[in-house]
Amino acid sequence: MPSSLSKASKVQGVSRGHPLPRCGRRGNAASPDPIPDGASLRIASRIRAWGELLDRLGWCVVVDLPDRRGGWVGNAARDWLSRNAPCETVDGRLSPQLMDRFREMIPVAQIRISTPELLVWSSAQNSPEPTPAEDTPLPTLSARQREILGWTRDGKTSGEIAVILGRATRTVEKHLENIYRKLGVRSRSSLILSAGHAPFQGQADA
Amino acid sequence: MPPSKVKPMPDFREITDVGMRGIDRMLRGMEELDDLHELERRMISEAPRILEAENLAWNNWAPDWSGLISGSLTDAYMGRFASLLGTFSEVVGHHPILSVGEHMRSHTEVLRLSDFESYGKFRKNPLFREVYRHLDSHFQLCHTPCRLADRLILLNLNRRSRDFAERDRQMLHYLGLKLDPLVRRVEQREHLQRAWNGLSDFVGSMGAGELALLGDHQVRILSDLLLHPSRESIARLRGIRRDTLDKKLGVIRERLGLENHHQLLSALSAMNSRNHTHPPQDPQGK
Numbered sequence: 001m002p003s004s005l006s007k008a009s010k011v012q013g014v015s016r017g018h019p020l021p022r023c024g025r026r027g028n029a030a031s032p033d034p035i036p037d038g039a040s041l042r043i044a045s046r047i048r049a050w051g052e053l054l055d056r057l058g059w060c061v062v063v064d065l066p067d068r069r070g071g072w073v074g075n076a077a078r079d080w081l082s083r084n085a086p087c088e089t090v091d092g093r094l095s096p097q098l099m100d101r102f103r104e105m106i107p108v109a110q111i112r113i114s115t116p117e118l119l120v121w122s123s124a125q126n127s128p129e130p131t132p133a134e135d136t137p138l139p140t141l142s143a144r145q146r147e148i149l150g151w152t153r154d155g156k157t158s159g160e161i162a163v164i165l166g167r168a169t170r171t172v173e174k175h176l177e178n179i180y181r182k183l184g185v186r187s188r189s190s191l192i193l194s195a196g197h198a199p200f201q202g203q204a205d206a
Numbered sequence: 207m208p209p210s211k212v213k214p215m216p217d218f219r220e221i222t223d224v225g226m227r228g229i230d231r232m233l234r235g236m237e238e239l240d241d242l243h244e245l246e247r248r249m250i251s252e253a254p255r256i257l258e259a260e261n262l263a264w265n266n267w268a269p270d271w272s273g274l275i276s277g278s279l280t281d282a283y284m285g286r287f288a289s290l291l292g293t294f295s296e297v298v299g300h301h302p303i304l305s306v307g308e309h310m311r312s313h314t315e316v317l318r319l320s321d322f323e324s325y326g327k328f329r330k331n332p333l334f335r336e337v338y339r340h341l342d343s344h345f346q347l348c349h350t351p352c353r354l355a356d357r358l359i360l361l362n363l364n365r366r367s368r369d370f371a372e373r374d375r376q377m378l379h380y381l382g383l384k385l386d387p388l389v390r391r392v393e394q395r396e397h398l399q400r401a402w403n404g405l406s407d408f409v410g411s412m413g414a415g416e417l418a419l420l421g422d423h424q425v426r427i428l429s430d431l432l433l434h435p436s437r438e439s440i441a442r443l444r445g446i447r448r449d450t451l452d453k454k455l456g457v458i459r460e461r462l463g464l465e466n467h468h469q470l471l472s473a474l475s476a477m478n479s480r481n482h483t484h485p486p487q488d489p490q491g492k
Contacts, residue, residue: 034387036394042422043398049422049429050405056432058479063401066394076479096355113408117401120408122479155469192471193432 036066047118048072054120059112062102062119064094080123140182148175153192218380220373228256229381233388240395245388250278254363257377259370261343263362267350271309274298275357283364286341293336300333303348312350312360316375316382319346325369342366347375351382352389359389412477416462424458427451428474 036044044065051061055074064071071094073081085105096116103114106121113120141149151161158176162169176188185191218226232252239245246264254262265277274295279287287294302323303309311317319328325344328334338344343364352359363370363378406418420428430440441451455467464470475481 034391034394036398037391040391040394040398043395043402046422046425047398047401047405049425050409053425053429053432054405054408054477056429057474057477063405064397065401066397112411113404115400115404117397118404120405152468153472153475155464155466155472188468189436189471192468193475 040066058123060106060119060121060123062094062099064096064099064117076123077121080121141179145175145179145182148172149179149191152176152188216376216379216383218376220371220376221380225256225373225377226380229377229384232256233381233384236388237391239392240399242389242392242396245392246278249385250280253381254280257363257374257381259347259363259365259374261341261362261364263360263364265360265362266357267360269353269356269358271358283341283343287337290337290340297332297336300331302328302331309348309350312348313353316347316349316379318370318375319348320369345369347378349378349382351386354390354393361385409477414473414477417473417477419461420458424454424461427454427458428470431471432474 047063047065051063051072051074054061055076058076059074060077060080061074062071062077073094081102099116099119102119103111106119110121110123111119112122147165148161151164156164158172159169162172165172176191180186180191183191183194185194235252236245236248239248250262250264254260261280261283263277263279263283266275267273268275278284299305302319303312303317306322308317308322323331328338328344334344341364343366345365345368347363347370348360350358350360361378361382363374406415409415409418427440427444430443434440434443437451437455438448441448444451455470459466459470462470462473464473
């Protein structure tokens with residue numbers, strides 16, 4: 001060991017009135033992650049809010065965030081993982097290695113966004129030819145009902161649809177009641193959220 | 207009595223408060239940076255003045271020390287070093303610290319080249335003859351203060367006329383200890399910004415780019431709309447009046463250019479994963 005270094009390591013340094021930087025247990029290079037500052041926390045909160053929204057829209061979202069929990073995994077992603085990779089656990093910190101393992105497991109065609117920090121994929125299976133979902137009841141709607149559904153999801157009221165179609169408002173409401181019954185919903189909001197943009201055959205031009 | 211496992215505090219006895227404050231002031235000026243490249247550039251231009259060296263090299267090494275990813279030098283050295291880069295990679299193995307495998311020690315302490323090989327002996331080293339001689343760099347200090355996810359940051363100080371003293375070693379160590387949290391905070395910001403850019407691009411790819419303008423509280427209200435179609439139940443859940451919720455939803459609609467609540471629900475429904483089972487054919491496609 002060089003003399004100057006060995007000598008230096010024996011001396012405990014204190015500089016009066018000046019805060020000394022802290023050393024980690026294994027030296028400064030291995031010290032714990034710094035606490036994110038306000039700007040970082042704001043972005044992290046925004047990412048998390050968007051992650052939750054996309055999760056509720058059925059997207060599988062995994063995002064590595066520098067917070068205490070070490071990242072966020074949406075419920076849809078957890079369900080997907082429990083179905084497709086039951087042995088993988090995501091309770092700990094989302095390490096780059098774990099993110100890489102997810103990328104290996106998820107079919108490439110289903111991945112929408114893949115960055116070192118973020119993974120968004122669709123839980124729905126892709127097929128070469130687009131086909132309407134098997135459980136969608138939309139093809140059972142009549143042409144007029146599909147037309148009214150199209151105007152409804154554009155935010156038109158029953159009165160406005162009646163004017164557009166040249167029918168009475170009560171007629172449009174009756175059509176809507178039939179649509180509710182066929183699709184098993186109880187309100188216009190539920191109708192738009194559950195079937196608003198689902199693909200179906202023979203959609204009327206609206 | 208069992209030996210203490212507590213690591214001794216580093217020694218800064220040779221540094222004055224003025225020296226420490228100089229480093230603190232310099233780093234405070236870099237606290238708001240969002241980009242590691244910019245931090246690297248600022249350090250290269252400002253630190254040599256405080257550390258009294260002709261050159262500061264900021265080298266980004268692979269996390270396992272397997273190779274140099276990139277690096278920056280003080281402008282005057284950069285011009286001369288560019289033509290020596292090929293030669294440098296051939297003879298870097300002769301570096302007195304690397305050749306004896308002691309570079310790992312630079313994580314926790316500042317290493318002085320002359321402690322490993324005397325100046326007289328170093329003059330006969332191929333690294334000196336092929337590279338350092340042309341850079342007019344005879345003395346060196348090195349320290350690896352930061353370990354990031356994708357790199358190690360190794361700082362080298364170079365001088366041409368006099369060797370580094372204990373004070374210089376302590377100054378570089380102090381700088382390293384202060385630089386580490388700063389660098390990792392900038393890395394955090396980069397990391398978060400990349401994640402956010404990815405998310406907003408994804409939302410944009412579904413034809414709902416304007417939704418990315420919403421704040422996190424507004425996005426949480428939209429999330430609640432998906433779970434609870436009744437606005438009364440959302441207001442109850444959030445502990446606010448129904449009127450207040452309607453006002454917040456009105457602000458969201460206004461920001462998105464939507465006329466009524468059903469159009470807002472329709473915009474949300476358009477983003478449902480069921481409607482996007484196939485990747486968009488073109489980048490701007492819905």
